[in-house]
Amino acid sequence: MICLLLMGISAIAIADQIIYIDVAHFTPADSQFGVDVKGNKWIKVADKDALGGFAFGDPGDGNYGNDGGVPFLVIKFPVDVKAGEGTANGKTWIPWARMRVPATFNSFFWQVSSDKVIWKPKDNTNVNRWNDDAQNGTNKWYWQDNLTGNAGAINADIAVGVNYLRVGTRESDPVNHSFIDVACFRNDGKKPTDAEALSSGTPVEPAGKLATSWGKVKANY
Numbered sequence: 001m002i003c004l005l006l007m008g009i010s011a012i013a014i015a016d017q018i019i020y021i022d023v024a025h026f027t028p029a030d031s032q033f034g035v036d037v038k039g040n041k042w043i044k045v046a047d048k049d050a051l052g053g054f055a056f057g058d059p060g061d062g063n064y065g066n067d068g069g070v071p072f073l074v075i076k077f078p079v080d081v082k083a084g085e086g087t088a089n090g091k092t093w094i095p096w097a098r099m100r101v102p103a104t105f106n107s108f109f110w111q112v113s114s115d116k117v118i119w120k121p122k123d124n125t126n127v128n129r130w131n132d133d134a135q136n137g138t139n140k141w142y143w144q145d146n147l148t149g150n151a152g153a154i155n156a157d158i159a160v161g162v163n164y165l166r167v168g169t170r171e172s173d174p175v176n177h178s179f180i181d182v183a184c185f186r187n188d189g190k191k192p193t194d195a196e197a198l199s200s201g202t203p204v205e206p207a208g209k210l211a212t213s214w215g216k217v218k219a220n221y
Contacts, residue, residue, distance in 0.1 A: 015085075017081060017085050017091075017187055018184065018188060020200045021078060021184070023056050027076065037070040039061035041060060042073060047181070064169070077165065080161050081160050087158050087159070089160070093187050094145055095145070096145050096192050097143070098183070099141070099180050101138070103137065104173075105172060105177045108178060109130075110167060112157060112158060112166070120156075121154065132144050156185060
């Protein structure tokens with residue numbers, strides 16, 4: 001009996017973990033929303049096809065080679081990473097983003113941290129971007145991983161416990177720029193889907209409304 005109980009606890013500890021993150025939940029005090037930083041700015045627009053009803057874009061001067069990703073949006077993971085589930089425990093975490101890229105400016109930077117002080121990776125380069133040339137001009141929302149079409153890309157270094165996501169601007173044309181609404185970090189090797197995100201129970205907070213679930217918001221459209 002004790003042996004079976006311990007086996008059950010062990011199985012729970014090493015179970016796959018899937019975490020959806022609504023960009024709308026960025027922390028204002030840690031983020032640079034709506035302000036011009038080196039010619040770039042984050043905006044929020046209503047979008048009936050965004051899972052939470054809002055999309056975040058990054059109009060700017062497109063000088064990503066020198067801007068380093070600023071300005072940033074910082075979002076806390078809605079749940080903690082379980083004991084035994086971190087990168088240091090041998091788990092492979094893939095970062096995904098739900099994006100819409102209407103033109104050639106088609107990428108964002110991502111970084112993670114457990115304390116909002118040390119960000120991983122330290123610098124924003126091609127190794128930690130969400131980028132897909134194939135989706136240019138399609139004007140549709142799709143799920144993009146960090147690895148596909150991104151030579152030299154790295155996986156996310158996720159710690160057990162509290163984690164934060166920092167989304168940075170990259171190819172930020174003043175008019176033709178990308179949009180993002182949801183991120184997903186997972187260690188099960190599978191691809192996110194809208195249906196899975198909508199049933200995940202992760203809350204969204206539409207402007208002027210009480211917090212509700214993605215599924216309930218989506219049903220209103």
